[in-house]
Amino acid sequence: MINISEVLETNKMVLEENLDVRTITVGISLLDCARSSVRGTCDAVYSKITRIAEKLVKTGDDIGREFGVPVVNKRVSVTPVSIVGAAACRKTGDFVRIASTLEKAAETLGVNFIGGYSAVVSKGMTAADELLIKSIPEAMASTAHICSSVNVGSTKTGIDMDAVRLMGKIVKKTAELTKDSDSLGCAKLVVLCNAPDDNPFMAGAFHGVSESDAVINVGVSGPGVVNHVLKTIPDADFETLCETIKKTAFKITRVGQLVAREASRRLGIPFGIIDLSLAPTPAVGDSVADILKGIGLEHPGAPGTTAALALLNDQVKKGGVMASSYVGGLSGAFIPVSEDQGMIDAVNAGALSIEKLEAMTCVCSVGLDMIAVPGATSAAAISGIIADEAAIGMVNQKTTAVRIIPVWGKKVGDTVEFGGLLGHAPVMKVSEFSCERMISRKGRIPAPIHSFKN
Amino acid sequence: MKKIIITVVGKDMVGIIAEVSAFLRKANVNILDISQTVVQDYFNMMMIADGAKSSVKFDSLSKELAKIGAGMGLDIRCQKSEIFEMMHRV
Numbered sequence: 001m002i003n004i005s006e007v008l009e010t011n012k013m014v015l016e017e018n019l020d021v022r023t024i025t026v027g028i029s030l031l032d033c034a035r036s037s038v039r040g041t042c043d044a045v046y047s048k049i050t051r052i053a054e055k056l057v058k059t060g061d062d063i064g065r066e067f068g069v070p071v072v073n074k075r076v077s078v079t080p081v082s083i084v085g086a087a088a089c090r091k092t093g094d095f096v097r098i099a100s101t102l103e104k105a106a107e108t109l110g111v112n113f114i115g116g117y118s119a120v121v122s123k124g125m126t127a128a129d130e131l132l133i134k135s136i137p138e139a140m141a142s143t144a145h146i147c148s149s150v151n152v153g154s155t156k157t158g159i160d161m162d163a164v165r166l167m168g169k170i171v172k173k174t175a176e177l178t179k180d181s182d183s184l185g186c187a188k189l190v191v192l193c194n195a196p197d198d199n200p201f202m203a204g205a206f207h208g209v210s211e212s213d214a215v216i217n218v219g220v221s222g223p224g225v226v227n228h229v230l231k232t233i234p235d236a237d238f239e240t241l242c243e244t245i246k247k248t249a250f251k252i253t254r255v256g257q258l259v260a261r262e263a264s265r266r267l268g269i270p271f272g273i274i275d276l277s278l279a280p281t282p283a284v285g286d287s288v289a290d291i292l293k294g295i296g297l298e299h300p301g302a303p304g305t306t307a308a309l310a311l312l313n314d315q316v317k318k319g320g321v322m323a324s325s326y327v328g329g330l331s332g333a334f335i336p337v338s339e340d341q342g343m344i345d346a347v348n349a350g351a352l353s354i355e356k357l358e359a360m361t362c363v364c365s366v367g368l369d370m371i372a373v374p375g376a377t378s379a380a381a382i383s384g385i386i387a388d389e390a391a392i393g394m395v396n397q398k399t400t401a402v403r404i405i406p407v408w409g410k411k412v413g414d415t416v417e418f419g420g421l422l423g424h425a426p427v428m429k430v431s432e433f434s435c436e437r438m439i440s441r442k443g444r445i446p447a448p449i450h451s452f453k454n
Numbered sequence: 455m456k457k458i459i460i461t462v463v464g465k466d467m468v469g470i471i472a473e474v475s476a477f478l479r480k481a482n483v484n485i486l487d488i489s490q491t492v493v494q495d496y497f498n499m500m501m502i503a504d505g506a507k508s509s510v511k512f513d514s515l516s517k518e519l520a521k522i523g524a525g526m527g528l529d530i531r532c533q534k535s536e537i538f539e540m541m542h543r544v
Contacts, residue, residue: 002535004489004500006542007459011531066512068533254540322544 010251014069018224018286019252021259022279023073024060025115025200026053026269027207027215030079038088042101045084049076049105049114052214052269057110059266063259071259076109077205077217078102078116086128092135099139099146106145113188115205117148120195123157123444133163136170140185141177147188147203151195153390155397158447159193164390165439167191168383172406175375179408182416186405187338187370191386193393193400198273199329204366204401215272216264217329220256220320221279222248224286226312230294241295242315249276249319257324275329276320277365278312280340282423288312288333289342300335300343300360301352309333310363330399332365338418338425339370347426354385354428362392367401372416372425375408382406384435387445395448457486457535458503458512460519464528466497473522474530478503481510481518497528502535 013019033044057074064071078084081098089095099117106114117139119129136148150167153159171186178185190203197208200217207215226248233244256274264271280288289300295308313332321327335357337343346352354371361367367389373382386402393400407416410427417424462470471488478485483505490499505515516532523530 001487001502002459002538002542004491004498007461007500007538008491008493008498010538010541011461065516066534067537068531069537251541255537258536258540 011068013222013225017222017228018281018283019222019255020070020072021064021218021256022221023075023200023219024056024071024259024263025075025077025205025217025219026056026267027077027198027211027217027272028052029207029211029213030084031209034084034087036087038085038094038097041085041088042097045098046101046105049078049102050108053109053111055267059263063262063266067258069255069259073113074111075200075202075205076106076111076114077200077207078114079207079209080118080120081116082119082126082129082132083209085132086126089128089131092131092138095132095135096139096142099135099143102146103143111145113145113147113202115147115149115202116207117146118150118206120151121160121163122151122154124160125163133166133170136189137173137177137185140174140188147205149190149192149195149204149206151192152386153193153394153445155194155394156447159387159390159394159445161387161444162442164383164387167386168379168439171382171404172379175406175408182418183375183405183407184418187403187418187422190401190403193390194398196329196399200275201277201279201330203403211272212270214269216260216267216269217272217275218256218260218263219275219277219279219329220252221277222252223278223280223288223291224283225252226278227285227287227290227294230291242311245312245315246319249316250323252276253320253323271326273326273328274320274324276316276324276327276331277329278316278333280334280336281421282339282341284341287340287342288335289340289346293342299346299349299351301346301356305356306359306363309335309360313364330365334366334369335360335364336369337371337428338423339421340423344424344426347428354430358388358392361389361400362396366399367393369401369403370405370422370425371403372405372407372410372427373430374411374427375406376411377406377430378436380434380436380439381430383439385430387439391445456506458505459533459535459538460501460503461531462497462499462523462528464497464523464526466492467526470497470499470526470528473526474501474519477518477522481515482508483515
């Protein structure tokens with residue numbers, strides 16, 4: 001039988017260490033909503049999403065209350081809209097109408113985001129893909145709850161550099177159209193390589209074509225819990241350190257597994273995966289940077305950071321994999337800058353640069369995330385940063401991403417306030433040397449060889 | 455309603471268990487186990503209870519207990535037991 005110390009331990013995680021279930025995301029296939037008219041497509045999309053996810057928010061809140069663990073976000077991910085709208089959309093405005101329909105569905109359901117305003121163009125763009133991508137700035141500026149992602153490369157296909165070049169311009173344009181809110185539109189837009197089909201986390205969530213009609217994916221979190229437990233073993237050897245992180249990751253993930261199973265049962269939608277990511281929030285102590293400090297760094301960015309992050313990421317996966325029957329999504333440690341007070345402090349202290357963050361993305365779960373850069377950064381430079389991250393993902397067979405915000409009118413040293421879970425960010429320096437000539441080349445980077453690993 | 459875990463945290467005083475168990479009796483909730491400990495001057499009590507025969511719904515049970523707690527300056531939480539079983543048992 002359960003004993004009192006176990007009960008108190010669990011409740012302390014929730015009450016003092018910010019343990020929560022970060023998101024229940026219902027993935028919904030919209031493949032059967034494609035019609036020959038934009039209006040018909042929009043009607044079918046709205047009715048399917050609001051039908052399947054009708055009880056999502058209430059169910060999430062009920063589960064949170066009954067088990068005593070907050071379920072912070074309730075979200076929906078849909079089939080990449082470039083596919084759904086391909087038959088009907090002839091101009092960018094047509095795709096924006098679908099974005100408005102998704103926004104309306106988000107408001108009806110009370111979910112905090114719908115992800116999937118996306119295109120998967122890892123080898124090339126169809127006419128519809130290109131139209132959707134070109135509609136992203138307007139869609140992001142005219143909606144509040146829609147997230148967009150574009151997958152520009154994969155280990156199997158290489159990198160579509162035409163899409164990379166275009167995305168540099170799209171990120172800039174999105175920043176311009178949302179300049180009144182510190183270019184917030186870019187916080188809802190991510191460029192990926194090797195994007196998973198079942199990711200529950202925004203902004204990169206979409207419901208891939210390999211998925212069934214509807215599925216429940218759950219993202220767990222809990223950097224504060226890991227952080228707290230590391231404080232109890234400040235001088236332990238690596239074996240103890242790793243075992244401790246692993247055990248903690250197991251416990252955190254079990255909560256996610258319980259919530260996912262319950263949500264699946266109550267909503268009558270099959271369980272997909274648990275994404276065991278350590279996702280920080282701006283709350284004090286709920287920080288991946290603080291875990292790195294707990295391992296023994298003065299600030300993230302110090303020599304040894306990549307090794308510490310690699311260790312953390314690996315232990316989280318090892319502990320989490322045993323705790324859940326299906327693990328997927330991004331699974332690992334997120335290192336967003338604006339959403340993590342410890343990362344912000346490291347940037348302000350001069351310890352952390354974009355270049356060091358890039359190195360860290362080689363061993364963690366995603367990529368350059370929520371990084372504010374000067375508004376004057378060129379589209380080519382942004383494409384260059386995207387290409388670098390995509391190359392890391394392609395060669396290392398992992399997901400990488402870029403969510404970068406060239407904040408309109410801001411320069412290095414300024415601070416940007418995004419609010420809520422998105423936090424605030426110091427504007428970081430980008431290399432001022434040009435990559436213009438490389439980015440202007442047409443075509444794609446071929447898929448890498450899978451032998452001669454050096 | 456299956457097995458529930460009731461936790462009481464706060465300053466120790468006369469009658470905590472009496473208040474909680476009197477309420478559970480009214481709600482027809484059977485107490486299976488009680489344990490308590492004092493951590494850093496704080497009184498911690500845990501009850502494992504069986505609500506299978508209770509006429510009261512989980513939500514109102516939880517709210518009523520929280521209200522009793524607030525009246526005594528205590529934090530009383532009511533949770534379904536699966537979360538603890540999942541986390542601490544392989």
